[in-house]
Amino acid sequence: MRENSPKNTISVDIGGTFTDCFVVHGKRIVTAKSPTTHHNLSIGFLTAVKGAARELGLDRDELLGRAEIIRYSTTIPTNTLIQRTGPKLGLITTKGFEDTVTIGRSRQWADGLPVEYQRGIHYATLRKPVPLVLPEMVAGVDERIDCFGQEVMPLSRENVRNVVQHLVDSGARGFVVALLWSHMNPAHEQLIRSIIEEEYPEHYLGALPIILSSEVLPKLGEYPRTNAAILNSYLHQDAAEQLTALGDELRNAGYTKPLVIVHNSGGTGKVSRTMAYQLYGAGPVAGLLGGVFLSQLYGYKNLILTDVGGTSFDLGLIADGQASSYQYRPVIDRWLVALSTLEVKSIGVGGGSIAHINYSLGNQIEIGPQSAGSMPGPACYGQGGKEPTLTDADVILGYINPKYFLGGRISLGRDRAIDALKNKIAEPLGLDLAESAAAIRKIADANMGAELYKETALKGHDPRDLVLVAYGGAGPTHCCGFASELGVKTILTLPFSPVFCAFGAATMDIMHTYEKGHRITLDNGFRGEYVPDYTIFNEIVDELQTRAIKDMRGEGFSDRQTQVILELDMKWGTQLNTTRIVSPRLHLEGEKDAKAVCSAFEKEYARLYSSAATYPESGIEVENLLLKTIVQTEKPRFPRHKTNGTDPTNAFKGKREVFWQDVGTFQATKTYERKMLRCGNRIDGPGIIEAEDTTIVLPQGFSYTIDQYLNGVINRT
Numbered sequence: 001m002r003e004n005s006p007k008n009t010i011s012v013d014i015g016g017t018f019t020d021c022f023v024v025h026g027k028r029i030v031t032a033k034s035p036t037t038h039h040n041l042s043i044g045f046l047t048a049v050k051g052a053a054r055e056l057g058l059d060r061d062e063l064l065g066r067a068e069i070i071r072y073s074t075t076i077p078t079n080t081l082i083q084r085t086g087p088k089l090g091l092i093t094t095k096g097f098e099d100t101v102t103i104g105r106s107r108q109w110a111d112g113l114p115v116e117y118q119r120g121i122h123y124a125t126l127r128k129p130v131p132l133v134l135p136e137m138v139a140g141v142d143e144r145i146d147c148f149g150q151e152v153m154p155l156s157r158e159n160v161r162n163v164v165q166h167l168v169d170s171g172a173r174g175f176v177v178a179l180l181w182s183h184m185n186p187a188h189e190q191l192i193r194s195i196i197e198e199e200y201p202e203h204y205l206g207a208l209p210i211i212l213s214s215e216v217l218p219k220l221g222e223y224p225r226t227n228a229a230i231l232n233s234y235l236h237q238d239a240a241e242q243l244t245a246l247g248d249e250l251r252n253a254g255y256t257k258p259l260v261i262v263h264n265s266g267g268t269g270k271v272s273r274t275m276a277y278q279l280y281g282a283g284p285v286a287g288l289l290g291g292v293f294l295s296q297l298y299g300y301k302n303l304i305l306t307d308v309g310g311t312s313f314d315l316g317l318i319a320d321g322q323a324s325s326y327q328y329r330p331v332i333d334r335w336l337v338a339l340s341t342l343e344v345k346s347i348g349v350g351g352g353s354i355a356h357i358n359y360s361l362g363n364q365i366e367i368g369p370q371s372a373g374s375m376p377g378p379a380c381y382g383q384g385g386k387e388p389t390l391t392d393a394d395v396i397l398g399y400i401n402p403k404y405f406l407g408g409r410i411s412l413g414r415d416r417a418i419d420a421l422k423n424k425i426a427e428p429l430g431l432d433l434a435e436s437a438a439a440i441r442k443i444a445d446a447n448m449g450a451e452l453y454k455e456t457a458l459k460g461h462d463p464r465d466l467v468l469v470a471y472g473g474a475g476p477t478h479c480c481g482f483a484s485e486l487g488v489k490t491i492l493t494l495p496f497s498p499v500f501c502a503f504g505a506a507t508m509d510i511m512h513t514y515e516k517g518h519r520i521t522l523d524n525g526f527r528g529e530y531v532p533d534y535t536i537f538n539e540i541v542d543e544l545q546t547r548a549i550k551d552m553r554g555e556g557f558s559d560r561q562t563q564v565i566l567e568l569d570m571k572w573g574t575q576l577n578t579t580r581i582v583s584p585r586l587h588l589e590g591e592k593d594a595k596a597v598c599s600a601f602e603k604e605y606a607r608l609y610s611s612a613a614t615y616p617e618s619g620i621e622v623e624n625l626l627l628k629t630i631v632q633t634e635k636p637r638f639p640r641h642k643t644n645g646t647d648p649t650n651a652f653k654g655k656r657e658v659f660w661q662d663v664g665t666f667q668a669t670k671t672y673e674r675k676m677l678r679c680g681n682r683i684d685g686p687g688i689i690e691a692e693d694t695t696i697v698l699p700q701g702f703s704y705t706i707d708q709y710l711n712g713v714i715n716r717t
Contacts, residue, residue, distance in 0.1 A: 007634075010052070010063070011071040011505040012045050013262075013283045017310025017352055017374040018473065020499035021048035022506050023056070023063070024636050030055040031499045033406065033473075033693055035374040038079060042246045045072070046253075065254030069633075071505040073262035076242050077235045077280040081333040084132075086234035090172030091133045092163060092192060093226070094180040095140030100222055101131055101230070102138075105336065112334035129334035132234050137170060139163040141179075141192070149184035160195045168200075168208075176233045178213035178226035183517055186214035209236060216275065217338060219517030219624055224329060224338035228277060231332055235276035243271050260510075262286050264341040266323060267511020267630065273551050277339065280332050283501045284344040288316040288323045290504025291469055293635060294492065295321045297709070304456060304466045306448070306482070307500065308474040310352040310391075311371040313448050315455055316344040326580060340515060340626055345455055349447050351391040351474040352378055355425055355440045363429060365436075367444045379420035380412040388424050390444050390474070392417035393437040398658035398666065399477060399688065399697050407692030434659050434666070442661065445481030452486055463488055470714075471500030476696040480714065491714035495674070498693040503636070510631040512551050514544040517624045522594050525573055525619030530595065534588035537622070541566065541587055544627040557631045565628040570601045573619035579605050580626075597622075638709040643680030646705075651676035653690065660686055662700055674712075681706045684717065 011022045014036055021032040032051030037044040046060065053063035064070075080086055093100065105111075109126045141163055144153035167175070175196060182189045189212045200206045213229035247259045258270045263278040264285050284307060291305040295318050303318040317325055325343040329336055348369020358364045367390060372378050376385035378392050380402065394400045395417045402412035418433060426436040456463045463486035470479035476493045483491055496503050520537050523530055545564065552562045566586050569578035581604045585593045598620045606614055651672040658669040672683060674691035682705045683689065685698035689712070696712060698704050703717045 007068060008066045009069050009071070009506055010049060010067045011286075011502045012048060013073045013286060013499070013502040013505060014041055014044065014075045015283065015309050015501070016075070016312065016371065017350070017377070018498075019044035019048045020502040021052045022496060022499050022502035023049075023052040024506060025056055025063070025066075027637075027639075028056065029496070029636060031496045031502070031693070033498060036075075038374075041074060041076065041079075041242065042249055045246065046249065061253045064250060065256070067255055067257070069257060069260055070250065070255060071260045071262055071268055071508065072246075073283040073286050073501065073505055074243075074279055075283070076239045077276060077332075080235050080238045085238060086132065087173040087237050088171050089133045089137060089174050089176055089230065089233055090164075090167030090170070091138045091176045091178065091226070091230065092160075092167070093138065093140055093178050094144065095142050097180060097222065098138045098140045099135070101133065101226055102128075102135055104128065104223060108334075108336070111336050112331045132230050132335075133176065137167060137172060139167055143179065143188050145179065145181040145185045145188060147181055147184065149181065151185070151187070155188045155191055157191075157195055160192055161199060164196055164199060168206075172208065174209045174211070174233050174237070176211050176213070176226075176229045178222065178229050180222055182212070182214040183218035183220065183225065186212065186218070189214050209233065211236070216277070217515065219338050219515060220519075221338055224336050227332075227335040228337040228339055231280075231335055231337065232275055232277045235279070239276045239279060247271065262505050262508060263511070263513075264339075265511070265513045266342045266508070267513070267628075268505070268508045269510060269512055269551075270555055273512065273554055277332065277337070281330075281341065281344065284314040284316065284346065285342045286504035286508060287314065287471065287501040288318070288342055288344055288504065289508050290500055291316065291318045292321065292323050293504070293507040294469060297638065298467075298492075300467045302461065302466050303469055304452065304463070304488075305469050305471075306452070306475055306479065307472040308448070308470075308478055309350045309472040310474075311348070311350045311373065312346045313349040313451065314344050314346045314472075315452060316342070317455060317459075317461070319461070324580075340513065345451060347447065347451050349390070349444050350472075351389065351394075351477075353390050353444070354387045355389065355393070355421075356387070357425065357428060365425060365429070365439055365443055367440060367447060378417070380414065380417040381410070382413045382416055386420055386423075388417070388420040388440070390440060392420055393440040394474075394477060394695075396421060396433065396437040397441065398656060398669070400695055401656070401671075401688075401690055404690055404692075438659060438661055441478075441481070445478055446485075448478065448482035449485045452482060456486070467492060469493075469500075471497040473498040473694055475500075476691075476694050476712075478697070480697060480699050480702055489716055493696060493712040493714065495691065495710065495712075498691075507635050509633050510552075510555055510557070512548060512629050514547050514627045514629075515624060516540050516544060518622075520622040521573070521619060522622060523598050523616075523620040525617050530591045530598075532591075534590075534594070537625075538587050540625050541627065544625065548627055548629040552629050552631065555631070561631050563630045563632070565630065567626040567628065568597065568601075568622050569624035569626070570597075570620060570622050572605075572615045573621055574615065575618075578623045579608065640708045641679040641710060643708075644678035645680055646682040648672055648677055648681040648683050650678070651681065651689075656688075658686070658688060660699060677706045677712075679706050679708060679710060 034047040050060040143155040211233040217228040262282040305316045307314040327343045352372040353368035354370045376383040378389040566583040571578045653671045655668045657666040671688040685702045687698045689696040
């Protein structure tokens with residue numbers, strides 16, 4: 001992996017329904033899909049790679065042997081949390097704070113629940129999530145560090161030994177250590193680890209993994225910090241075992257380089273330089289980085305990324321060409337953490353989302369969040385599914401060709417879709433079959449459109465000024481529907497839209513992030529003074545940089561290849577919430593540097609909230625420092641093509657009956673083969689463009705044009 005310009009790359013993204021593969025092989029780009037095998041993700045992984053190899057005329061092992069880098073975004077953490085298959089853990093905390101995780105926040109009961117569930121829960125039935133560490137497996141030790149990092153009560157080694165022995169006797173198979181104010185001074189956490197290692201050294205079978213909160217997330221807030229440490233420990237075992245096993249399989253098949261993992265922070269790294277929590281939600285983040293690549297390719301500053309997969313609808317925003325919108329306190333499963341992950345919103349609407357009747361709301365049709373997944377899948381799959389899904393509705397309405405699903409590799413049963421929809425929706429509500437299918441599609445599009453509105457208009461962005469990128473297997477099928485009400489003028493689709501997150505992974509750089517929380521006052525406000533001593537600021541930067549250099553050298557890169565970026569979470573002196581900026585200085589050597597940092601904060605704050613909202617008199621503080629180290633990798637290349645004229649006749653396949661909502665009936669509609677379209681070809685709606693792994697639905701009032709990169713651009717006419 002020392003080479004910075006791989007010519008043969010494989011990128012694999014695991015989804016809830018399909019596993020996607022994107023391969024750059026010399027000047028060729030090929031894609032492949034395979035059903036996700038939840039019982040063993042590596043089977044779906046290798047099956048997808050085999051499909052890509054077949055497209056290249058190679059066998060699987062030959063393709064793997066030629067690969068310079070394999071990037072992988074996985075759902076291992078999601079599966080572990082859904083199935084609760086993590087190890088039994090023991091939590092060691094400061095005595096008197098054993099109930100921190102159990103008590104949680106006042107809204108802990110709602111963390112991680114879909115909005116529709118939150119609205120439907122009555123106070124009498126509120127239930128907090130069952131903790132990952134049971135209350136009887138939490139033990140306190142006599143110790144105390146104060147908020148300044150000073151030792152108030154020393155740690156007793158004998159007390160620690162007794163607590164550890166009690167947890168081991170209770171069945172602990174791993175330890176999480178999360179002490180009060182350990183992010184200010186980790187000495188007590190480190191001492192506890194050394195005591196455990198003395199009692200259970202690595203060369204004994206009883207050796208147990210130990211996770212310190214001060215190393216996972218050294219930031220203010222014992223609840224999110226403890227949650228982050230617990231999650232990392234709970235997910236560690238499954239992730240380590242599965243990734244190690246996959247790495248062994250790849251090496252046996254001929255791949256000679258380290259497996260590179262996609263992180264939810266927006267970068268990638270070796271397995272040996274990855275923490276388990278960084279895997280959670282990494283696939284959608286990869287799609288977001290694919291949007292950054294398109295922004296640079298086309299010169300679009302602002303994009304809205306929309307991914308309609310089999311299980312969910314994910315969306316993210318690119319502003320000024322950057323994916324810089326962070327979830328500062330994301331929820332992983334049901335647990336609030338303070339990790340800096342890129343923000344991708346998700347709702348339970350996708351091709352496999354189940355349509356059902358909510359009798360408590362006046363016999364209203366609802367879509368999701370329950371999904372048929374890949375097994376049994378929609379009713380039309382013929383794998384035992386009996387519930388009607390969005391895909392079933394699309395088949396009934398004629399949008400999806402049952403004989404050409406995944407290029408004909410899977411044959412869908414329209415009759416099975418009709419039976420499911422008739423039994424579960426149409427007959428109970430006394431509706432016509434087409435009417436009920438159209439209602440399902442319209443409700444799904446409306447739900448996705450409403451989420452788009454919240455993420456654009458309600459955050460200060462005019463949707464009419466955004467370019468929408470539609471991907472996922474069902475994205476091009478529904479994009480005109482959910483974009484219409486927002487006034488979006490341009491929609492971009494790509495030949496590899498169904499594997500866009502795998503494509504996004506192929507554009508990602510090697511990147512690691514390091515955080516440390518510490519409140520540092522830079523500007524005293526009313527007194528008009530800048531703090532004269534910047535020792536703490538510089539010491540933290542040096543500490544983070546030392547860790548970063550070590551990891552990048554472990555990745556195989558020199559200091560010269562590594563770009564360093566410092567980001568700061570800052571706020572006015574009277575505020576609780578912070579605003580993140582890119583620091584114009586890596587170190588502070590004097591008042592001039594402090595002024596530059598404060599000026600950058602004021603400018604960013606005014607941009608977000610208007611200059612009238614600034615309050616310089618209150619002073620300016622730094623709450624958290626985040627250091628990024630980046631090594632850029634070569635990106636996929638898209639050659640430009642010359643136009644072949646607008647006439648799409650060469651790709652015409654014939655006509656079939658399609659239900660169009662604007663006329664309320666089935667109409668004979670022209671269909672086209674996507675791979676036969678050439679640069680400059682234009683299709684005016686209504687029309688259907690069929691690709692091997694997706695279908696572009698073009699209603700009346702829209703046009704579809706193949707651009708110079710052979711991507712499909714949908715415009716309002």
